[in-house]
Amino acid sequence: MIDSSPPQGGTPPALDGIALDRLLSLGGEPFLKQMIDIVLPQAEARVAAAREGLATGDLAAVRLAVHSLRSTAGNVGATLLLAAATRAEELAKELRAGELEPALAAVAAEWIRVRAALEARRESLAP
Numbered sequence: 001m002i003d004s005s006p007p008q009g010g011t012p013p014a015l016d017g018i019a020l021d022r023l024l025s026l027g028g029e030p031f032l033k034q035m036i037d038i039v040l041p042q043a044e045a046r047v048a049a050a051r052e053g054l055a056t057g058d059l060a061a062v063r064l065a066v067h068s069l070r071s072t073a074g075n076v077g078a079t080l081l082l083a084a085a086t087r088a089e090e091l092a093k094e095l096r097a098g099e100l101e102p103a104l105a106a107v108a109a110e111w112i113r114v115r116a117a118l119e120a121r122r123e124s125l126a127p
Contacts, residue, residue: 012080014110014117019077029125035076036122040115043072047104047111050088054100062100063092066107078114081107 024032046069053061066088073082088103 014113016077033125036118047108050104059092063089081110081114084110
């Protein structure tokens, strides 16, 4: 189980641990590894698609990308990423393009933390 207590300094961990433990209980370490291997490139692509959508003014693409990212974040217990993606989705839905750049920057920054935590969890599993 991942330590879910907040680290000193007040920032919660990137993953709450409960969701990954649930995946582990469903199919063991091979299943958890497989899920992490699926999530990593998919989430990376969604973050990139959201940024590309903003760069081209395609707020529907931004909305779709961050909506998909929300699902992924929820599945792995990335609560802060879920919150950041939810905020970005709301802004895209409301066509508030001027506020999307910092919102997507927050999504990308949190994704970096989540990616590192997922990679660390994957490395901790038996080969």
